[in-house]
Amino acid sequence: xxxxxxxxxxxxxxxxxxxxLSCEQNLNHDAMYWYRQDPGQGLRLIYYSQIVNDFQKGDxxxxxxxxxxxxxxxxxxxxxxxxxxxxFYLCASSPRTPRHEKLFFGSGTQLSVL
Amino acid sequence: xxxxxxxxxxLSVPEGAIASLNCTYSDRGSQSxxxxxxxxxxxxxxxxxxxxxxxxxxxxxxxxLNKASQYVSLLIRDSQPSDSATYLCxxxxxxxxxxxxxxxxxxxxxxxxx
Numbered sequence: 001x002x003x004x005x006x007x008x009x010x011x012x013x014x015x016x017x018x019x020x021l022s023c024e025q026n027l028n029h030d031a032m033y034w035y036r037q038d039p040g041q042g043l044r045l046i047y048y049s050q051i052v053n054d055f056q057k058g059d060x061x062x063x064x065x066x067x068x069x070x071x072x073x074x075x076x077x078x079x080x081x082x083x084x085x086x087x088f089y090l091c092a093s094s095p096r097t098p099r100h101e102k103l104f105f106g107s108g109t110q111l112s113v114l
Numbered sequence: 115x116x117x118x119x120x121x122x123x124x125l126s127v128p129e130g131a132i133a134s135l136n137c138t139y140s141d142r143g144s145q146s147x148x149x150x151x152x153x154x155x156x157x158x159x160x161x162x163x164x165x166x167x168x169x170x171x172x173x174x175x176x177x178x179l180n181k182a183s184q185y186v187s188l189l190i191r192d193s194q195p196s197d198s199a200t201y202l203c204x205x206x207x208x209x210x211x212x213x214x215x216x217x218x219x220x221x222x223x224x225x226x227x228x
Contacts, residue, residue: 035218040122042202042218043158058215090157102148103204103216105157 003027006091006106012114013078013085021076021109023091030096032074033103036060037088046089049074050096078111086113116141116207120219128227133190135222137203140184146206147179149188152221153199162188193226200224 004025013019025032031050035043045058049068063082068074074093078085088110092103117140127133135149146165150158164170164177164186176189186205190197200221207217 042220
């Protein structure tokens with residue numbers, strides 16, 4: 001089965017703690033993305049990567065970090081600098097084409113603060 | 115600021131009626147437009163893409179694009195209770211050079227009444 005796998009489904013963070021959300025895809029897609037979704041708001045782009053070993057900040061990158069060491073994997077770390085981390089986090093991937101950008105999403109991780 | 119605007123709703127329609135969802139966008143140069151459906155607590159699912167002016171039909175769904183008016187809409191014919199979800203409009207926008215980003219609206223909540 002091809003797809004995007006996010007884990008865990010639910011995650012709790014203690015104050016001052018860093019946590020890492022996992023995202024793995026076997027679609028052979030070049031581009032991967034992390035979005036944050038808050039109630040009543042649209043998806044906001046945190047980080048994206050169009051190729052291995054390269055990534056770019058999105059609109060709300062402060063307090064987050066990523067790595068892209070393998071094509072299949074794009075983990076997101078929510079650092080202690082992110083003061084309001086409670087949200088639904090979505091990982092997505094897409095084939096890298098010059099014009100079209102259809103995203104395929106994982107099932108999401110709900111992060112809450114203890 | 116590049117934006118995508120949607121009415122948050124809820125849009126309530128009776129079962130069997132046509133639901134009309136609307137979206138406007140700010141970037142006149144945008145070329146790719148998408149509609150995603152998101153059930154509560156789930157990840158978005160791509161249901162329609164449209165790239166040229168006019169209508170594109172897929173089953174009960176019709177996407178309409180008017181680039182001159184910077185307007186894209188989604189019509190759902192014979193609405194069913196299972197169509198009740200949030201519908202996200204997404205527009206690909208250019209941020210200089212080869213950098214394109216998919217910008218999401220806040221979504222319209224559709225409620226189909228049995």
